[in-house]
Amino acid sequence: xxxxxxxxxxxxxxxxxxxxxxxxxxxxxxxxxxxxxxxxxxxxxxxxxxxxxxxxxxxxxxxxxxxxxxxxxxxxxxxxxxxxxxxxxxxxxxxxxxxxxxxxxxxxxxxxxxxxxxxxxxxxxxxxxxxxxxxxxxxxxxxxxxxxxxxxxxxxxxxxxxxxxxxxxxxxxxxxxxxxxxxxxxxxxxxxxxxxxxxxxxxxxxxxxxxxxxxxxxxxxxxxxxxxxxxxxxxxxxxxxxxxxxxxxxxxxxxxxxxxx
Amino acid sequence: xxxxxxxxxxxxxxxxxxxxxxxxxxxxxxxxxxxxxxxxxxxxxxxxxxxxxxxxxxxxxxxxxxxxxxxxxxxxxx
Numbered sequence: 001x002x003x004x005x006x007x008x009x010x011x012x013x014x015x016x017x018x019x020x021x022x023x024x025x026x027x028x029x030x031x032x033x034x035x036x037x038x039x040x041x042x043x044x045x046x047x048x049x050x051x052x053x054x055x056x057x058x059x060x061x062x063x064x065x066x067x068x069x070x071x072x073x074x075x076x077x078x079x080x081x082x083x084x085x086x087x088x089x090x091x092x093x094x095x096x097x098x099x100x101x102x103x104x105x106x107x108x109x110x111x112x113x114x115x116x117x118x119x120x121x122x123x124x125x126x127x128x129x130x131x132x133x134x135x136x137x138x139x140x141x142x143x144x145x146x147x148x149x150x151x152x153x154x155x156x157x158x159x160x161x162x163x164x165x166x167x168x169x170x171x172x173x174x175x176x177x178x179x180x181x182x183x184x185x186x187x188x189x190x191x192x193x194x195x196x197x198x199x200x201x202x203x204x205x206x207x208x209x210x211x212x213x214x215x216x217x218x219x220x221x222x223x224x225x226x227x228x229x230x231x232x233x234x235x236x237x238x239x240x241x242x243x244x245x246x247x248x249x250x251x252x253x254x255x256x257x258x259x260x261x
Numbered sequence: 262x263x264x265x266x267x268x269x270x271x272x273x274x275x276x277x278x279x280x281x282x283x284x285x286x287x288x289x290x291x292x293x294x295x296x297x298x299x300x301x302x303x304x305x306x307x308x309x310x311x312x313x314x315x316x317x318x319x320x321x322x323x324x325x326x327x328x329x330x331x332x333x334x335x336x337x338x339x
Contacts, residue, residue: 112272115268116268116269119264119323120265120319120322120323121323121326121327122326153326156322160318161318163315164314164315164318165315172269172272175272175273176272
């Protein structure tokens with residue numbers, strides 16, 4: 001059994017709803033988890049500026065958890081830690097029931113990533129899992145987690161290398177399995193960490209824009225990172241965001257909304 | 262370096278038998294030349310060169326791990 005703490009991050013309109021949603025997803029009772037409030041959210045004013053609550057559930061005693069999902073997890077790592085990887089919606093790896101196609105897709109994704117890393121002379125451990133769809137129109141996403149030492153070279157400047165690896169792997173994977181499969185590659189939890197940083201950056205920059213009334217232009221970022229900024233400030237009452245410039249130097253600008261009088 | 266490009270190219274094209282990579286050394290740097298079937302050029306280059314550029318990024322890491330530098334050119338089909 002893994003000794004890593006099992007956690008799940010949830011976003012919902014209120015903390016109470018988030019807890020209920022998380023417990024429901026995990027199939028646990030409230031006394032079986034600890035709740036960490038990451039962002040209490042805010043109701044906003046007249047429906048403006050409301051921000052969703054974000055919480056993290058820590059499962060206290062994995063062994064005591066007796067739910068069907070974990071039964072089926074025997075062959076897979078018994079970890080339900082959320083790896084959001086540049087998404088704003090709560091996700092967790094699929095519980096148990098993977099069909100044959102999904103198992104094939106996971107094995108293939110792992111094999112391709114392994115092949116590429118080996119030919120790049122990088123040693124790493126890999127683990128592929130399925131992230132469930134984030135909404136009804138979405139499909140499950142393959143998550144390949146790369147673990148190892150000295151892998152900063154694999155992230156690269158502005159995560160250029162990681163994105164290239166992810167892009168090439170998803171192209172080869174889609175070709176091999178015969179249909180498009182969304183795929184995310186993460187190194188040592190980098191994407192989740194980076195997403196948190198970007199959200200903080202977005203909120204701080206927005207505050208500054210409101211305070212000074214001046215536009216802020218952020219550093220150039222890849223598309224998936226710009227998306228985090230746009231999403232974080234999408235419902236902001238006073239600022240709006242826009243990407244300007246050409247790849248790979250496209251940047252997010254944050255500026256005051258024009259108020260209609 | 263050559264194996265990396267061969268693997269990626271052969272995995273992306275419809276006709277892997279036409280994939281050829283030549284590696285030569287120019288002033289201490291490796292220069293890789295890649296040929297694929299004419300019909301597969303689009304897959305290898307990608308929209309706005311996105312696929313070829315991603316290959317170059319990975320090649321750079323592979324080369325760096327060997328303490329070297331490398332460039333990749335996608336060649337016109339013969």
